[in-house]
Amino acid sequence: MAKKISRGASHYSLEQLESRELLSWSNTSMLMDQDLSVSKYPSINGSNQVIVDIDSGINFNHPKLAGRIWTNPGEIPGNHIDDDHNGYVDDVHGWNFVANNNNPSDDQGHGTMTAGYMVANRFTNTGNTHGYSGDGKDYQGVAAGAQVIPLKVIDSGLHWTTANVEKALKWVVANHRRYHITAVNMSLDVGSGGYSQIADEISTLWNNGVFIGASSGNGYNYNNIYSQPAGSAYAMSFAFARTGSYLPLYGAGAVIETTGMIFCVTAFLATRRR
DSSP: OEEEEEETTEEEEEEOOTTTOOOOOSSOTTOOOHHHHHHHOTTOSOTTOEEEEEESOBOTTOGGGTTTBOOOTTOOTTSOSOTTOSSOTTOTTOEETTTTBSOOBOSSSHHHHHHHHHHOOOEEOOOOTTSOOOOOOEEOOTTTTSEEEEEEOOOTTSOOOHHHHHHHHHHHHHHTTTTTEEEEEEOOOOHHHHHHHHHHHHHHHHHTTOEEEEEOOTTOOBTTBOOTTTTSTTSEEESOOOSSSOOOBOOSSSOOOOTTHHHHHHHHHHHSBO
């Protein structure tokens, strides 16, 4: 069953996701293996979509992200010239708003994680070097055919400023048409005070058809204090938030145990825009 949600000029067809349960991480027992999801819904792959991830950057050497990181077609790498005239010199693969340079490498890990949830290439889980042996199953990002633009606003200590978040959003506002940006993922909270600083950019993007998915806050919301921009009228809030009442949340599956759900649905909706 599809449900149409209209916000300004944006229209999205949201399908009931309980039967899909596209996420294949976390400890939720009901989640479908990704290999089964891919075989059942082969057309949902995010092909030709571009997703901005406003986070801690990305690991450019991660093999699961090979070919999934966006390259700016308007820039000539390394010539120290702003070839596309957007105000950022050599923003070939996004931008680092923490250091104000063109290297959005991830020195924390969170941005690589969120990007992987969205666009990682198919792989077999053979574990890691830290004692986890893996489960031998196949996994991939929910929109493994999409590309991601890393805009780094979070530093190695998981700190960020609203000012840098606003700069990243301004970059998206200026470039979303040129680079066909479909969606923005924001797994962060600027607070109610900070939201007033980014409200113009958030509403502008939403009303111009750019989907914005925002984390509701890892379950720590309380006393009706919502994460922002998740609690705004121009973003969709994902994951779980107990407040005495509930935010209008959208998630994959009936039970939501992790804000990882935001990455699934942000990527998923980017593939299903109408």
